Amino acid sequence: MNALRPGDVLPEYRVGPISAEKMKTMSALMRDANPIHFDVAAVRGLGLGDRVINQGPLNQAYVVNLLSRWAGGAHRVRELRLRHLGAVHAGDRLRAHGTVTEVSEQDGERLAHCEVGLDVLGGDPVLSGTATVHIGR
Amino acid sequence: MTTAVPDEAGLAELVGTEFPGGEFTFEQWWVRLVNDCALADPADEAGSPVFVFLAATSAMGVSWEQLWSWFGARESDGPMAGEIHTVQHRSLRVGGTYAVRGRIESARRKRGARTGVFDLVGYRLDLHETSGELAATCTSSIIFPRRSR
Numbered sequence: 001m002n003a004l005r006p007g008d009v010l011p012e013y014r015v016g017p018i019s020a021e022k023m024k025t026m027s028a029l030m031r032d033a034n035p036i037h038f039d040v041a042a043v044r045g046l047g048l049g050d051r052v053i054n055q056g057p058l059n060q061a062y063v064v065n066l067l068s069r070w071a072g073g074a075h076r077v078r079e080l081r082l083r084h085l086g087a088v089h090a091g092d093r094l095r096a097h098g099t100v101t102e103v104s105e106q107d108g109e110r111l112a113h114c115e116v117g118l119d120v121l122g123g124d125p126v127l128s129g130t131a132t133v134h135i136g137r
Numbered sequence: 138m139t140t141a142v143p144d145e146a147g148l149a150e151l152v153g154t155e156f157p158g159g160e161f162t163f164e165q166w167w168v169r170l171v172n173d174c175a176l177a178d179p180a181d182e183a184g185s186p187v188f189v190f191l192a193a194t195s196a197m198g199v200s201w202e203q204l205w206s207w208f209g210a211r212e213s214d215g216p217m218a219g220e221i222h223t224v225q226h227r228s229l230r231v232g233g234t235y236a237v238r239g240r241i242e243s244a245r246r247k248r249g250a251r252t253g254v255f256d257l258v259g260y261r262l263d264l265h266e267t268s269g270e271l272a273a274t275c276t277s278s279i280i281f282p283r284r285s286r
Contacts, residue, residue, distance in 0.1 A: 075184030
């Protein structure tokens with residue numbers, strides 16, 4: 001991390017196939033009644049395809065997993081700004097990626113500023129944004 | 138709160154509306170299961186920024202349907218998440234209890250070439266330690282499609 005510089009690419013994080021069962025559990029944990037996360041008939045009825053749709057916080061979590069594996073823990077992610085661009089369906093395979101754009105120092109801590117994203121493999125982008133990660137003193 | 142779709146002046150009046158708020162405690166079992174669903178390292182405990190959003194929206198003091206109703210919308214109208222911006226001033230702790238407070242920060246009617254008319258609403262929720270110190274902030278936006286407008 002000492003030699004980190006703008007343009008450095010973070011090790012990719014791949015995930016999938018995305019599990020419909022984990023979406024069900026997450027709906028219960030979030031008390032989220034939206035049936036698009038657990039009822040294929042509801043998804044079809046809304047014209048959104050034939051597979052249930054992942055929760056936004058789980059998509060965000062995959063980007064955090066990318067950063068956590070790279071930096072040594074999720075607590076090192078100090079700031080995360082993500083824009084929702086598309087949906088993830090059960091069975092999708094995803095790729096979280098990131099690139100360092102700046103390295104700075106604040107209050108004696110070294111921070112890496114990164115561009116990050118999440119894409120469906122062979123498909124569209126799902127999330128795009130920036131992260132600030134604590135990388136040492 | 139009204140259930141009619143507000144006009145642009147009505148939208149502006151909703152800016153500053155405060156959430157009733159509440160408290161959220163990170164119970165060990167709940168954190169463990171969320172991390173399992175997120176395929177996260179269990180050692181991350183409640184350190185992920187994702188927990189800020191989950192705790193903040195769980196204890197904002199209104200249900201999602203109630204929040205939609207402030208803007209004259211229902212779940213079936215298809216409100217969508219726009220952007221989410223999370224800042225962690227200190228790591229959230231398993232077993233920790235946090236007070237949630239927040240308000241509507243912005244509300245504007247917009248017109249998109251592809252999407253047509255929609256309202257873009259921004260809301261901020263803060264998590265405070267029991268000492269009162271600010272632990273984390275989550276600022277999010279919601280897109281309300283207004284196809285009939």
